[in-house]
Amino acid sequence: RLGSVVAYFTSAKFLLYLGHALSTWGDRMWHFAVSVFLVELYGNSLLLTAVYGLVVAGSVLLLGAIIGDWVDKNSRLKVAQTSLVVQNASVILCGIILMVIFLFKTQLLTLYHGWLLTMCYILVITIANIANLASTATAITIQRDWIVVVAGEDRSKLADMNATIRRIDQLTNILAPVAVGQIMTFGSPMIGCGFISGWNLMSMCVEYLLLWKVYQKTPTLALKSAKVEESELKQLNVKKESDMKPAEGVQLIVEKDVTGFEPQQEKEMSCGARIAEPFITFRDGWVAYYNQPVFLAGMGLAFLYMTVLGFDCITTGYAYTQGLSGSVLSLLMGASAVTGIMGTVAFTWLRRKCGLVRTGLISGAAQFACLVLCAISVFMPGSPMDLTVSPFADISARLFESEPLPTIASPEDKPEMFFATGMPNLLNGSTTPANSDPEMSPEPVPLISVSLLFAGVIAARVGLWSFDLTVTQLLQENVVESERGIINGVQNSMNYLLDLLHFIMVILAPNPEAFGLLVLISVSFVAMGHIMYFRFAQKTLGKQLFACRTPDPKVSDSSPTGNTSTV
Numbered sequence: 001r002l003g004s005v006v007a008y009f010t011s012a013k014f015l016l017y018l019g020h021a022l023s024t025w026g027d028r029m030w031h032f033a034v035s036v037f038l039v040e041l042y043g044n045s046l047l048l049t050a051v052y053g054l055v056v057a058g059s060v061l062l063l064g065a066i067i068g069d070w071v072d073k074n075s076r077l078k079v080a081q082t083s084l085v086v087q088n089a090s091v092i093l094c095g096i097i098l099m100v101i102f103l104f105k106t107q108l109l110t111l112y113h114g115w116l117l118t119m120c121y122i123l124v125i126t127i128a129n130i131a132n133l134a135s136t137a138t139a140i141t142i143q144r145d146w147i148v149v150v151a152g153e154d155r156s157k158l159a160d161m162n163a164t165i166r167r168i169d170q171l172t173n174i175l176a177p178v179a180v181g182q183i184m185t186f187g188s189p190m191i192g193c194g195f196i197s198g199w200n201l202m203s204m205c206v207e208y209l210l211l212w213k214v215y216q217k218t219p220t221l222a223l224k225s226a227k228v229e230e231s232e233l234k235q236l237n238v239k240k241e242s243d244m245k246p247a248e249g250v251q252l253i254v255e256k257d258v259t260g261f262e263p264q265q266e267k268e269m270s271c272g273a274r275i276a277e278p279f280i281t282f283r284d285g286w287v288a289y290y291n292q293p294v295f296l297a298g299m300g301l302a303f304l305y306m307t308v309l310g311f312d313c314i315t316t317g318y319a320y321t322q323g324l325s326g327s328v329l330s331l332l333m334g335a336s337a338v339t340g341i342m343g344t345v346a347f348t349w350l351r352r353k354c355g356l357v358r359t360g361l362i363s364g365a366a367q368f369a370c371l372v373l374c375a376i377s378v379f380m381p382g383s384p385m386d387l388t389v390s391p392f393a394d395i396s397a398r399l400f401e402s403e404p405l406p407t408i409a410s411p412e413d414k415p416e417m418f419f420a421t422g423m424p425n426l427l428n429g430s431t432t433p434a435n436s437d438p439e440m441s442p443e444p445v446p447l448i449s450v451s452l453l454f455a456g457v458i459a460a461r462v463g464l465w466s467f468d469l470t471v472t473q474l475l476q477e478n479v480v481e482s483e484r485g486i487i488n489g490v491q492n493s494m495n496y497l498l499d500l501l502h503f504i505m506v507i508l509a510p511n512p513e514a515f516g517l518l519v520l521i522s523v524s525f526v527a528m529g530h531i532m533y534f535r536f537a538q539k540t541l542g543k544q545l546f547a548c549r550t551p552d553p554k555v556s557d558s559s560p561t562g563n564t565s566t567v
Contacts, residue, residue, distance in 0.1 A: 012150050012217040013161060019210035020142065020165055022203045023084075024172040027135055029196055030091050032177035033184065034128055037098050040189050041105070041121070052125050053503075056132050060496045065285025066278055067137050068489020071145070072482060076224050077215050079141045081208060087134035088204035094127045095197030102190045136492060144488040148476045149220050158476065159351050162469050163344040170340045170465075174333065224481070281486075288483060289490040294474045296536035297360070301471040302494035303529030304464065306502045307522035308515070309374055309457050311336055314506050318515050322382070322450040336458045343465030350466065356477075357537050360470035364530035367463030368523075373456030375523045378516035382446035385516030453519070471533075498525075 008014055038048035071079050101108065101120050108117040143165060151158035184192035215221050289295065308314045311333050319329060343363075350359040378385055479487045502522075509518060 012214045015210050015214045015217070016142070016147065016150060016161075017164060017168065019207045019214070021168050021172065022207050022210075023138065023142075024169055025176045026088070026091070026196075026200050026203050028172045028176035029180040029199065030131070033180050033192055033196055034094070034124075036181075036184065037189055037193070038121075038124075041098075041101060048121060048125070052128065054500075055125055055129050057496045057500050059129050059133055060136055061493045061500070062282075063133060064136070064489040064491075064493030064496070065282050065289075065486055066489070067133060068140055068484075068486035068492075069281045069285060071137060071141050071485030071489070076141065076146065076149075076221050077211070079137065080146070080211050083134045083137035083141065084204060084207055084211065087131050087138060088200045088207075090127050090131035090134065091200045092197045094124055094131065095193040095200075097124055097127070099190050099193045099197075102188075102193070136489075140485055140488045140492070143472075144476060145481075145484050146214070146221065148484075150214070150218050152220075155356075155473075155477065156352070159348055159356075159469075159473060162473055162476075163348050166344045166465060166469060167341050170337045170344075174337050285486045285490045289487055289494075292479060292487060294471075294478045294536065296532045296539075297471050297474050298491050298494065300364075300529040300531075300533035300536070301468065302491070302498050303525050303532065304467075305495050305498040306505075306525040308502060308506065308518045309371060309460070309522050309526075311457070314503075314518075315457070318512060319450055319454065321512055322384075323447060324450065332454055332458065336461050339458055339461040340465045343462040344469060346462055347466040347469040351470075351473075356470060356473060357540050360467055360474075360533055361537050363463045363466035363470060364533055365463070367460045367467060368527060368530055370456050370460035370463065371523050371526055373452050373459070374519050377449045377452035377456065378519050380449040380452055382449035383516055384512045386513040467530075467533075 034052070035049050038052055042048045074082075097120060101117070101124075105117065108114075108120065111117075147161050147165070148158060151161055180192060180196065183195050187195075289298070292298070308318075316329055319332075324332075347359060347363070350362055354362065377383060475488060475491065476484075505518060505521065509515075
């Protein structure tokens with residue numbers, strides 16, 4: 001028994017989990033902290049945070065396909081190590097710059113009429129964006145490629161590994177920002193910067209070693225590099241004889257470079273091709289994504305990002321105006337993490353009982369059924385919905401005269417901000433907002449509406465995470481190995497696009513009176529996403545759509561053709 005325990009803790013699977021846990025912990029700390037730092041630096045204004053969010057979303061939207069193509073065209077170890085180093089080095093550099101700004105902000109304000117400080121802000125946002133792009137590359141290569149190779153042909157093992165990765169994500173989403181929030185609360189923002197920089201330096205070294213160990217323990221990870229080199233070689237030698245050996249092709253290319261035969265012409269051609277290459281890659285990536293058999297499933301997942309029904313800054317801010325204190329919202333966020341983990345457990349059980357595609361159908365139906373509670377909450381007592389109020393009415397008064405709402409800047413950083421900002425830890429005994437003056441407060445707001453809203457949101461996490469894992473595994477199993485990077489890069493772009501649209505929707509209707517309308521629109525988009533998945537499942541399963549059975553382990557229903565796909 002001891003030998004089996006030792007074997008597990010030294011296996012490639014466990015080392016992959018450990019590396020992902022370290023990486024995700026650092027990511028969550030940084031994503032939380034950088035938003036707080038930007039708010040702190042700009043005088044408690046959300047301007048820098050909003051700019052940072054738009055830059056990050058726009059960059060992934062435009063560069064997702066190009067990042068994925070780079071992942072496909074290079075060896076696995078090179079991609080993983082490069083993205084790891086770039087990501088962590090960017091965070092470390094950003095932390096150092098932020099420490100300098102915190103120390104010398106007064107002096108920087110007086111230099112060049114404050115333009116030097118503005119340049120520092122631009123530099124911080126730029127480097128932080130580079131870190132996020134590198135993190136995207138890491139997620140694509142590890143969670144969409146390495147994990148498939150480590151699992152081998154065993155789809156049950158792949159499902160279990162995907163579920164475990166999501167559980168790690170759920171736990172780090174809660175614990176990592178809470179930890180760094182306490183450091184920043186009882187220390188200072190500068191101490192927080194130093195802690196995060198030191199953590200990333202240490203984590204980078206450990207993760208680098210873990211990646212190397214996983215690569216050594218899984219020889220099949222090295223096969224991709226040979227395949228890439230062979231494909232590149234065929235492209236370079238397209239005019240050579242068909243029976244030419246690869247080694248001879250390499251030798252001829254080297255000799256041609258050395259002799260310098262028509263070098264200027266080739267340089268000019270290669271220069272033009274390099275200029276056009278990113279645009280061609282962008283186009284080809286989206287075309288390839290559209291032509292995938294799992295296109296509708298991927299689109300269905302992307303549509304779930306067009307929603308305010310999550311624990312992001314919008315929903316938590318709305319709940320705060322409806323009388324929930326920071327401690328209650330933190331408890332609700334913890335409950336949502338528990339239901340999210342329950343969703344990963346439900347995914348593995350349903351996949352074994354009903355197959356992968358049917359798991360997506362059941363998960364989608366469960367999520368939508370729970371979100372019906374959110375739609376009902378719009379019409380219950382306590383709901384502030386009033387469509388007669390203009391969405392733009394008195395916006396300036398809300399922004400500049402009322403006290404600010406809890407500052408939360410990204411969907412991953414919701415509850416922890418309450419810990420960092422020192423908000424109350426107990427419900428204040430009334431249904432008025434926690435930051436209001438009891439003598440000046442209006443009549444208590446009934447909690448029926450907001451209670452139904454959060455009951456639906458929390459319960460829907462079970463179906464949401466099960467559905468997310470379903471689509472993730474469908475992409476892993478049905479996208480050919482040579483296109484995994486670019487297809488998943490485009491999928492990330494689609495997710496960010498719908499996420500951007502949901503923030504634009506809120507900007508157009510920012511009043512609490514319009515939040516009920518946003519809820520109804522969100523439920524509609526979730527329904528459209530699941531309709532797309534239903535259409536995909538209908539094509540895949542045909543007439544046996546609702547026949548729940550225990551699948552033959554040799555044949556999976558996850559392939560749209562009905563045949564066993566190669567993992």
